[in-house]
Amino acid sequence: MNFKYSLLAGAVLSAVSAIAHADDGDVTKVVVTANPFHQGETEQILVPAKVLSGDELRDKMSNSLGDTLSSELGVSTSAFGAGSSRPIIRGLEGARVKMLENGMAVSDVSGLSNDHAVSAEGAVAHQIEILRGPASLMYGSGAIGGLVNVVNERIPPALEPKLTGQVETRYSSVDDGTATSGTIDGAVGKLALHVDANTRQSGDYKIPGNRVEGDPDSASGRLPHSGTHEKGAGFGGSYIDGWGYVGASVSSLDNKYGIPTAEGSAIDQHQVRYDFDSLFKNPLPGIESAKFKAGYTDYHHAELGDDGQPEVKFKNRSVETRADAVHKAIDGWHGTFGVQTELTHFSALSAQGGPDTVPVTRSNSSAGFLVEEKEWGPVRVNAGVRLEHVKREPVSGLDRSFSLQSGALGALWSFTPGYATGLTLSRAQRAPSTEELYSGGPHDATITYDVGDPNLSKETSRNVEFSLQKTAGLIRWKANLFRNSISDFIYGHVTGRMLDEEGQDGGEFRQRIFSQGDATIRGAEAEIEYNPLAMGLNGRLFADTSHGDLKNAGSLPLQPASRVGASIGYRTPVWRAGATWIHAQAQDRLASFETAPTGSYNQVSANLSYTQKLADMDLTWFVLAKNLLNEDIRVSTSLLKDVSPLPGRSFVFGVRAKF
Template sequence: MTQPTFRFRPAPLSAALLACLAAPAWAQDARHQEPKDLDAVVVRATPLARTAEDLARPVEVLAGQRLDEVRANSLGETVSRLPGTQSSYFGPGVGRPIIRGLDGARVQVLSDGLASGDVSTVSVDHAVTIEPFMANQIEVLKGPSTLLYGSGAIGGAVNVVDGRIPEAATEQPLEGRAELRAGSVADERTGMVRLDGTNAAGNLVFHFDALHRETGDYDIPGFAEHQHDDHGDDDHDDDDDHDEELAHGTLPNSALRTDSGALGVSWVGERGFLGVGYSLFNTRYGVPGHMAHDDHGHDDDDDDDDHDDHDEHGHEAGVRVVMDQRRTELRGGLNDLGGFESLRVKLAHNEYTHTEYEGDEIGTVFDNDSVEGRLELVHRPLAGWDGAFGLQFSRRDFSAVGEEAFVPDSKSRDTGVFWVGERTFGGLDLELGARYDQNRIDPDSVAASAPSRDFDTTSLSAAARWNFGDDFHLSFGLDRAQRSPTAEELYSEGLHVATQSYEFGDARLDTETANRAEIGMHWHSGPLRLGAALYHVRYDDFIYLAETGIVDGGIPARVWTQADARFSGGEIDLQWTFLENHAGAWDLRAFGDIVRGRLDGDGTREVSFSVPHGDHTHDYTTDIALHGNLPRIAPARLGGELRWQSASGNWRAGLGAVRYASQDDIAEYEEETAGYTLVHANLAWHLDTPGGNAWEVFLDGSNLLDREARPHTSFLKELAPLPGRNVSAGVRLFF
């Protein structure tokens, strides 16, 4: 099998999108994104239909114009300007949300209430199979969400609502949106189209969407590899020959190509709906900083682009990933069921394949076949409590084939039951919840060192909102949440190419328990809104990947282990419409967040592992500290944005900046990271046409000062900075 090419080629889908943009309107009313009060948007991540303003537990929502302005290639980057939320980074194709310093297996990524079905928690180089450009709204649940979504949401959840299976008839027989955009930093070309329609009888509703994106290697402000200033200028001059060999100005092997599409159809009646959907997500991306040497004897005269081991800049071909997911869903709902208000059923089957190429050769293939089902039954008031019962189950069959498959094949089975409820006592709104889960993991290579494991987890939650009036309320939250270890944490053993380290699991790991306390406030008075929160989480038996300090053949060794840990932090968000006159409305937004993560154990723990070397091994035993800072904790941030919208609504603009502080609260063997400031801006012109369409031309900019930025949360920060200055422009059509 040959390595797929990443060169840009005109795509048939892009041509179709262009034709769609030029086509006449089909609907009578413009379907464009109106400005929305995001606090008033109904949050779908909870079975009780409540707005972000009504919920006692912290939640952030992106929708409408605000979502249009921040859509990015990855889900993590799309939500990264929300308070308390940052993004991991493993090149432009990979960015997973980080919530209050927690990521990976502690943050659940959902497609309208069901898991994404990918393996982005297995390795930091695996992308999330959810396309932000298809989202109607994105919801970020901060703090433990295990009550609703189980063990994998102990740190929070991000729910992407895409409407790919319709639940209600559309307002017009046919409506939708399309977009074409181009970006400068990586020669980006993106096109998407979305169609929703209803038959004349009003009971058959369909959905269709498609997206194509291509980028080349992206531009960077300086060198790809971090240049440590450890010597004087004279010594640095002696390294000129070495510097010439380093990537500069462009990051090799950072190209990206993504195709996504979906088709859904539903029957909608007066009391409910039943729908099915099928979607695909295919992406190909390079892993920056991972160069593969051509040791396979390919003919240098081969004219096939797919066999070209060097990119246009002359660098050796590197590790590239081809990811493909096919997802089939069934969803249904029924209202007014006697003592119950509604019943919702969701079922999804995912077939996922992730292939890593080293040059032209296949290195490792990851397969993940999963099924997940969810039932939510909303009951009428019981003893004054509104609430919902839920049942959730999932099955995952995971396999990895290749010399560098560091995680063994395994089967995982999870089943959970839960109840959430709420009641109002005068000016006090109270929310309670409980959940119980059974988890089982069966590795295929059953041995004394890799036994099957069973876990029982219980989570309890209480949240209260004290309403002092319509304009001001305080919120309080207490949670006890548990998480069972994942297969990667239990059974990893061997070279993890993505992180350039040896990684070793511990099959004896136990469940981790988080006890959270939080206090928050929300105040709004006319044009001014202010929100703030302080939280503290105490983890018992926190599972983390520890540095051992041992380096074998230039590759460090890391082990999964447990120790008590503490996370403390705070957030603040201010929004103020400080001027509104005949010229339009001027808004100021400012936000900040900070989190500190520390181990709180005593002494050290002895660990032993063996690094394979052909027909022999190197055996090691060492002690690791159970105290000190945790690695890759997100730095503190301050952000601000000035926004303007004309009185006519035809123009809007914004200019903002986010300052990421330096991170010097570092773990043992970890390097400090310098701070940086990212400046962004947007400009859009909107036009409603007589035919009922709406056109929008936009211009967006990011990292406008062209600063070198290396996120502390990234495993690649020493090899791959964030993209440099980018200006993207495009056109949207709403119909």
Template sequence: MVESNPPIFPACAKLLPSAALLLAAVARAQSPAIEDAPIQPIFITANPLGANTLVSPTSTLDGTALTLKRADSLGETLNGLPGISTTTYGPMVGRPIIRGMDGDRIRLLQNGVAAYDASSLSYDHAVPQDTLSVERIEIVRGPAALLYGGNAIGGVVNTIDNRIPREPIDSVSGQVDASYGGANNASAGAAQVEGGDGKFAFHVDAFDRATSNERIPGFAHSDRQRALDGPDTPQPYGSIPNSDGRWHGGAIGSSYTWANGYAGISYNGYEANYGSVAEDDVRLRMHQDRIAASSEVRNLQGPFSQVKFDFAYTDYEHKEIDDGETGTTFRNHGYEARVEARHRKIGPLEGAIGVQLSQNTFSALGDEALVPTSRTTNAALFGLEEWSVADALKLSIGARYEHLNIDPTSGGNEKFADSTKRDFNAASISAGALIKLNSAWSVAGNVAYTERAPTYYELYSNGPHDATGQYLIGNPDAQKEKAISTDLSLRFASGPNKASAGVFYSRFRNYLTEFNTGRLVDDDDNPVTPGTVDALNEAQYRGVRADFYGVELDGTWRIFDKGAQRLDAEFVADYTHARNVDTGEALPRISPLRATIALDYAYGPYGARTELVHAWAQHRVPENDLPTASYTTLGVTLTYKFRIGATNWLAYLRGQNLTNQDVRYASSVVRDIAPEGGRSVMIGVRTAF
């Protein structure tokens, strides 16, 4: 049984699933369904100019597509989009990977600013966010993400909600989501209510999710791992031990809106309790509080026509509890503020400049005190300019300069007594072009030079990390990562038919990554002999030259459209190759070639989607890693849209991995002990009023 604090909104959390399913049953014989109203919101992330066509490669998830793709983690929700895979540490934990890059090279934002946590430090640390509370997710891949800093060199994932209403609301509306099923029997529910008088607006939401252990097709350990385990090692079968969990939270926000802008504030809280799939007796209890403020003023007089301000303060903590006793407590608290000002035209140039300030303090206290208490302060200036040379040609250039300071404190721990303060100045610049060949075809290209300062854990790590089976040692003399990145894509768009084919390449001069030293050590970094219980692989951060390159394809084609019927074919494929240039060895945790083919059919209020995913085997792994086998999964989703009075409903039935494949992601650090879920079915309903 999962231990947990009571939900923030207990009554709502208990009533959501049962109430929604009851109303759905009552509505079965009601009036015909209506279609969702078409909405084409402006892409927000890395787009201060509000352009409809972006030079950078982007992806979005919102509306029904987001509802039907939601999973138990942010990474799994986005997994399978072009160029995006996920870390996993069981079903509850997954952080997005973009083009083979993860950790501090991917910036996770909420409404454009950071929400501090510990997910980039370790693969067993979840992102404290549930997609039930999200309205839209925007992903920027490649060089254009540099406006958010060097630690966005791989890309940006920005989750967007309406907790601070940005437009006037002059009535009361709401939404309820409920679902049950999946390989871990997840029961999930969420509700939100918004209202206003045309000037003052409010937002309230709550969500709750609980899961059991995840069912799998066979043994938890892979064939290769079982051969290494030996005959006396217990071999879990049919489910992954300690993979259950519970998380819940909610938010309240308010704003004042007027014709040319808005200003508001919000609070949201998050609680989680989940198991570590690598340690049967370890659970993680997580808590996050976040206060945000946001404002935008448009149609200003003077040199700037529009100014936008975003601020957030986050207080995060999680405890790793071993057999009922707290072993380590991780804390991260701090703020980030961002101001963007769009200037009036200067000759042919349209652009925006901005300032970003942030400070956060991270600490890890207890048995796994990996790093000293470290305060990181960042101040940055950035800008973006665009020049529409002609209707068929748009040029853009962006730049960012930042100063970063990392100040460690040993706190009496002798391991960190020699940790010293580090300062870095990092500069990044990018240029891009969009060429329209005709009304349907276009070519987009980007090139960028990016610098990323090392993080506190890359500099100061010195401690055991049981979640990855390592004793990590930082590099206190580490220098900035420097990379030159390019991407080029050919795009097609004509009515419902869309396609894109792109290639990318990044060359790193000082790519910071972990390397095993070849020594086996204990929790105090003392050498031990092979076969010693709880022995750890000693690993040290160091910089190498590295290459990343690959291909991304996606497209949708309308095969049939007549009357109330339509049929679309979809295709997505991606491939990433990453290597250590000095040795030629593969970098770890890189997804193999993947391809998805889907047919999406609609007949009035009814919908059906069939999706076939194939991932090839990944044999390009570092010397001490095990390869992963290929797999092919089948998914089917059935939907029905209907209406009761003024209330719109969506009911769905989703089957996943219907071929019951043994799926092990090459990007997962626990792939050989914890595969993905087996065959499963989920039922859900969403209503908006």
């Protein structure tokens, strides 16, 4: 496989091959809750995974989920201002990266457009999981890029022997921002209870130079319309006994944030969510456990103009159910099977009497899935299949139905203790989303006039991935090569026409037509870690690169830059310190309608913390430094890269109490 930037990955792979064996470090095992077998992170070779938890999660926590995960292998961010940045995995974004909260869809509208924030809050999360591969078929055929699961356990799965919790407050210098969050878990008899809350407020953030690179007449000092104001809370409980548990939760989110386009706008976001969860142990002969989950989400947001008045109102009401069971081994095969349904009512209507961006549309889907695993000596086989039916019914326009068939097969060979190599083949299909089919109006936050195509076909992705890992010892490493061929890839083609709010020539909105073409994404990733998460010295080197092409039409839009990075840290029972450097190459592989390449940059961050014992509480004082070099960083995956650089140098001061 030929890659334009293969030297990046090759440098790390060469370093990996030169390092000798070492004894196991004291590494904490983290369980991946979204995996059907609940295996640890280091066992996820067929399902490549990263789990952020504990101190690592707190150090990387940012205002948005995309920024929090942006330094992980193969992950970048949409960088749509401080309030809205969604994860991009291996060059795939939007609906192709499914967002979950405790294993259920977040049911916001963040997959529709980069200016829409993810409604799952990382500040109160126990851990955040990134998964790809066969296990993702349990959650949706459209997760071609993978999935991100935010785990907050609002419905407690276990009884806490005593009251436990965590409270944190922090201040950030770059935006005069303050953030406070907390979680408390406890039990009364067999009743487990959970409560969490968070609030965040920040002003416009500082930027190193001018808003528009090379334009001294553009804004400087601070980026206009980049402030945020968020508050959220959740409460849940469950009844737990020897047979399992049953519980429910309710949560709310209010989030108002600026959109730093040249024209300036804001989004006022609100969500109320209700969830039900249950687990039954050994309910039937041959069944180890069975789960049933249900969720109802009432989501809406208004896109505000520079006068503060609503211009477009987005609404999404969703009901999701899923039932699955883990069966006992049958001829060595052990796995999970289940069914999932989802019903949504979505709309994006003009608040000022103009054309509606997306008409009221009812969508329903039903799916059945099966994920299995079997071992033949040193070889482990993992397979999954998902059959799904999706129907879109707009109030005006053409109804569409799609039958989706997705499957994956992987094999892992542990050729010697602590070393393994794997090969995964997958085929996944995705139905066009509502806005891709039925858009027909202005979208103020992206300054586009979106035009859907009700005759779009379903996408079909065929992916092959080769992996090699060392999972034991003080030194651990992994490397992945992948190629993803996508038939009928759906993308927004910016034509160059400028339209007004009525769709007539001569306005400020760029016409964006949803189109299809065959695409190929290929890439490589490599990472080596020394003594991860254990006491003493630790370090990490990584590199990732991917390149997406449209057949006979140049590069895919908004592709991530190739990166290489390194980190070093030191940990004692009370002190923890570290520094990270990431170098991104210039990105000039542009789509035919993109005009501005992004330059290379170096992103340097550091952390220092001290933990003291205070009665039964661990009190941690910490300082974080971000973009220490104060570089003008523009991210190639951002629609706003021309007018919205990342924040300049920032120091975050905080204290965290854990009991």
